[in-house]
Amino acid sequence: MSYAVGDTLPPFTIESVSAEAMEQWAIFLADPNPIHLDVEVVKAKGLGDRVINQGPANVAYMMNMLMRAFPGGRIKAMDSRFLDNVYGGDRATVTGTVATIEGNSITCAFTLDVEGRGTVNSGTATIEI
């Protein structure tokens, strides 16, 4: 498989961010923060009216896009910024492009966007192919 600077990477979409998955992530992360589990807490804190996805799950979506775009490749480095929340029920899509290529090392830029609200995460990563 060949790549070129400016290539658009195949998008990765979560059709509906799952509240049940947030319950799993509370266990994975050993972090029972109720904003991920109890919509009444989210409302009481003035943060919205749906449970809020754990940030690392959003990073995992972005990693999934990269792993699918570069089969057999390895993520060597990644930086991501958290710009806004992802809520239960959101349709979230990761898109990205190839920024640089040096030997077998490819740098990509990408965003996680939520339908109707725009970019909620952004980042860069270096993939070794």
Added chain:
Amino acid sequence: MSDLDTLPPAPDAAGISLDGTTVFTISAEENAALCRSTGIEPASDGTAHPIYYYVATQVAMGKTVAGVCEACQFDVDDGPMMGSSGVRFDAPLMVGTSYKVTGEILSLIRKRSRKLGVMDVLTYRLRLHLLDGMQVLETDNVWVLPRKEFAA
């Protein structure tokens, strides 16, 4: 004179150790559940989902999330927020492999933002090691700690 000069400084948290005392093992069952919760199937080559860089270091560091906040004199119920996360891998993470964590708080800096008001920006670094000490990754995470007590 900056308006921050009228505020007390952020607590002195830099240097606080986050070395872990427990071992974290990536189980095949949990890796599969985690992968499926994010919309993919687990890899068939024994590698774990790379997001375990965050999961393993958070779970096996020497403090809980609430404990890290406490070290910054911040109540976890006031809502810490992730600002950014970075990772550099030296080796892939493997299912069935056990890891330990070392790390420390790098800085806690008081700032004022238009959106959040007064906040402390926490930066901490964690490293994941095999049990023989070989480092497999280093991660720097930034959390935003909104200081509601200084709201105008």
